[in-house]
Amino acid sequence: MRDYYEILGVSRDSDDATLKSAFRKLAMEHHPDRNGGAEASEARFKEINEAYSVLSDSKKRAAYNQFGHAGVNGQQGGQSGGFGDMNDIFGDVFGDVFGDMFGGRQQRNGPARGQDLRYDLEITLEQAYAGAEVEVVVPAALSCETCDGSGAKPGTVATTCGTCGGAGRVRANQGFFSIERACPRCGGAGKVITDPCKDCRGHGQVRRNRTLQVRIPAGVDDGSRIRLAGEGDAGARGGPRGDLYIFLSVTAHELFERDGLDLLCTVPVPMTVAALGGEITAPCLMGGANCDGANRIDVKVPEGAQTGRTIRLKGKGMPSLRSRERGDLIVELFVETPTKLNARQKALLKELAELCGDQQNPKSASFLGKARDFWEDVTGN
Numbered sequence: 395m396r397d398y399y400e401i402l403g404v405s406r407d408s409d410d411a412t413l414k415s416a417f418r419k420l421a422m423e424h425h426p427d428r429n430g431g432a433e434a435s436e437a438r439f440k441e442i443n444e445a446y447s448v449l450s451d452s453k454k455r456a457a458y459n460q461f462g463h464a465g466v467n468g469q470q471g472g473q474s475g476g477f478g479d480m481n482d483i484f485g486d487v488f489g490d491v492f493g494d495m496f497g498g499r500q501q502r503n504g505p506a507r508g509q510d511l512r513y514d515l516e517i518t519l520e521q522a523y524a525g526a527e528v529e530v531v532v533p534a535a536l537s538c539e540t541c542d543g544s545g546a547k548p549g550t551v552a553t554t555c556g557t558c559g560g561a562g563r564v565r566a567n568q569g570f571f572s573i574e575r576a577c578p579r580c581g582g583a584g585k586v587i588t589d590p591c592k593d594c595r596g597h598g599q600v601r602r603n604r605t606l607q608v609r610i611p612a613g614v615d616d617g618s619r620i621r622l623a624g625e626g627d628a629g630a631r632g633g634p635r636g637d638l639y640i641f642l643s644v645t646a647h648e649l650f651e652r653d654g655l656d657l658l659c660t661v662p663v664p665m666t667v668a669a670l671g672g673e674i675t676a677p678c679l680m681g682g683a684n685c686d687g688a689n690r691i692d693v694k695v696p697e698g699a700q701t702g703r704t705i706r707l708k709g710k711g712m713p714s715l716r717s718r719e720r721g722d723l724i725v726e727l728f729v730e731t732p733t734k735l736n737a738r739q740k741a742l743l744k745e746l747a748e749l750c751g752d753q754q755n756p757k758s759a760s761f762l763g764k765a766r767d768f769w770e771d772v773t774g775n
Contacts, residue, residue, distance in 0.1 A: 395463050398445035406459070410450065417446040505633035508535065511626040512639050517610060519647040523679045523712055525612035531603050532638060535627035538594035543632065545587045545598035552585035560584040583631065599628055608640055613715035615652070618642045649677050655721025657711045660728055663695055668729040671697035676725050680710055693725050700757075701729045 399406050402416045424438045448454045448466050457465035513532050521528070537543035546552050554560040558577035562584040565574050576582035590596030606625060619641055626636025644652070651658040661676045671694075678691040693705055704726050711721025735743070 396441070398449055398458060401441055401445040402449065413446065413449055417442065417450075421446075506630040507633050508627035508629040508636035510636040510639060512641060514641050514643065515608070516643050516645055517614075518645055519650060519652065520679065521610055522614050522642075522644045523612065526610045528608045528610055529605060530608055530640070531605050532625075533601060534604050534625075534638075535599045535601050536604070537628045538591060538598055538600050540593040541591035541598065543598040543628070545591055545594060545596040547589045547591050550589045552583075552587045555580035555584055555586045558584065598630065606638075610642070611715060613655075613713040614642050614644075615715075616642070616644050618715070650679070652712065655712045655714060655719065656724055657721065658724045658726060660726045661693070662730045663699065663727045665729055665731055667695055668699045668727065669697070671695055671699070676723075678707075678710055678723055679712075691723075695727065699727050699729065701727060703727045 399408075402413065402420065404412055404416050408416075420442045421439065424435050424442060448458050454466050459465075511532065511534060513530060515528065515530060517526065517528065538545070541548060544552065555562075555577055557579040558564050562577055562580065562582040563574045564577050577584070580586050587596045591598075594600050604625075606622070608620065608622070610620070619639055622638040622640065624635045625638035628635055649659055657679070659676060661674060663674055667674060673692050673694055675690050676693045678689055680689070680691075691707065691710065693707070695705075696703075704724050707723040707725065709720045710723035713720050732739070
């Protein structure tokens, strides 16, 4: 026979927690129900159970450590004192994973919490900035009003299940041990509805659309989640409702790009304003004293501004969801060249070009100097 410690893959000085963890992992992996009832899995499962039943018992473990298999012979393989308490082992180790599959402590026929629901909601950047009240229509399972959620036709009651006797569970023998499962007839409810409600067809719940008002807080971003407690599916057998989770996505804006709390806006600037300096009007989301009623703000353009120059307006960006902090509005300038010039305008621009020379275009002069050096290196001239 194989060494019990080797079967569980633990050392001989392992503590109880290590033993339980190893047993739980192996039993879940090799349980026959998870492997289509394969004989190899059943044999391996029995081997794991036998090893753990000995090593988890301090007296049996001491006897095994001193005398090996001879010290525990007669206590294993289905003999008295061997696996009579296997349901207790399973209930302790697997109770939080398999519920009452192994005779755990949960009662299937008790109240059950309703399912949580997810709703994806798309909002505008303006709504994310200022916050909003949004109406949503959510399909959800509701307790049937006709039968008050019982599933039985009004005036009738559910009867005790004859298969499980009202326990909601049945026991099935599998080799040398037995496993408890939800009753296949009543589904674990412990009662059978012989005359079902016509509106919910015996389910006790109906699926209908619900209209809810959702408050969007200011400062939300893509992926923000809002939890509405108790707005999910109705619970079974009088259990509490689940929750509704609203997942937000913010649509792309035609003027602004968002970077955290900052807003970026590219604004065209006439060539004359960029050259001489002046003011332009940029859009903003803030109102009140920060922007006028049309959500506009005046931006000072420095003399000689170039395309790509950014002007940062402090505190004019997005609000923070969890503090009073505000981001900035970053205005990026795009110097616009005039088009469709008449003869007079062209003449003036030619005169300006002649008057300016290289001194008024330092970047062009620097670039041309580097270009000449490059051409000379390539051509040798």
